[in-house]
Ligand SMILES: NC(=O)C1=CN([C@@H]2O[C@H](COP(=O)(O)OP(=O)(O)OC[C@H]3O[C@@H](n4cnc5c(N)ncnc54)[C@H](OP(=O)(O)O)[C@@H]3O)[C@@H](O)[C@H]2O)C=CC1
């Protein structure tokens with residue numbers, strides 16, 4: 001078993017840690033926590049090893065948590081690190097990993113330069129082998145790339161424009177907004193998603209813009225895509241349906257026409273933490289005209305990158321399996337695609 005440590009145990013880190021626990025190829029060495037809060041206590045009660053900064057050791061002990069070791073010991077005991085630290089902190093952690101000689105997988109909140117390759121399974125799985133540092137692109141970018149690469153394989157995508165309607169905060173982030181506004185994501189003309197997606201899929205011109213809205217449940221995206229030659233709507237549906245990480249939802253048949261109903265369906269389905277690992281494409285919104293395809297999809301920001309982090313582990317651990325086998329294994333262990341019968 002390959003020994004994996006998770007540095008950072010927030011929205012992404014806790015989900016990736018649970019995914020590692022489900023996969024017999026990998027052993028979760030433990031997590032690094034920086035504050036002895038409720039989630040440290042829950043992880044401790046679950047029996048997960050907690051590593052802490054040396055100067056925080058007493059704080060953890062005083063709340064009843066016995067750390068397994070320091071960050072230095074965490075680095076020594078792990079063969080691969082998944083860095084799920086707050087935006088930008090991964091860059092600072094890189095020198096720790098280099099010093100310890102350990103490969104690492106970073107998240108999309110880091111600048112691309114943190115790693116040798118920005119990664120998304122449907123697009124560049126094969127390129128990830130032999131790399132020491134990978135960056136799994138952000139949640140919106142992962143959602144965009146899954147669709148573009150699924151279509152690119154079949155129809156040669158030329159150009160895409162994307163509007164990202166970005167959730168204001170994760171459910172636990174009670175101090176973030178906006179509260180009563182729809183806000184431009186930045187002062188720039190474009191958002192980072194298109195530029196990031198082009199690092200992974202350089203042959204396609206991808207432009208994105210983003211607004212932030214007062215919701216915590218999911219992002220929503222509008223994609224407008226040009227492919228090389230005319231296609232039909234049924235060909236597009238067939239191409240998307242081949243991929244378990246893309247689910248088509250028919251609002252007329254299911255009554256699901258919102259992110260809140262999607263999350264309710266995940267709750268009723270007893271998905272762990274209500275997670276929806278799949279892109280949810282609203283089938284009625286797929287419009288195809290000659291060589292142009294447009295659609296609207298919902299992306300569960302808290303969980304969508306978990307499968308890609310697991311696939312990236314296979315590559316960085318040099319477990320040489322075909323793309324289809326890795327995706328099947330990751331998806332089976334996480335239950336990806338299970339909601340298909342509901343939708
Ligand atoms: N949230 C989301 O929707 C998504 C986030 N991402 C990306 O994933 C990464 C993590 O985001 P997210 O999980 O939301 O962040 P959170 O804020 O939820 O969690 C961050 C975690 O990092 C820990 N931490 C604090 N300082 C450090 C440090 N120096 N090194 C390592 N860990 C540290 C925190 O510890 P403690 O709790 O003890 O303070 C916390 O557990 C970011 O790059 C983000 O852009 C990607 C896709 C979606």
Ligand SMILES: O=C(OP(=O)(O)O)[C@H](O)COP(=O)(O)O
Pocket residue numbers: 087108109138139140141166168193301
């Ligand atoms: O990766 C994400 O979004 P993004 O794809 O819009 O960058 C996550 O939702 C994290 O966003 P945050 O940096 O607002 O917490």
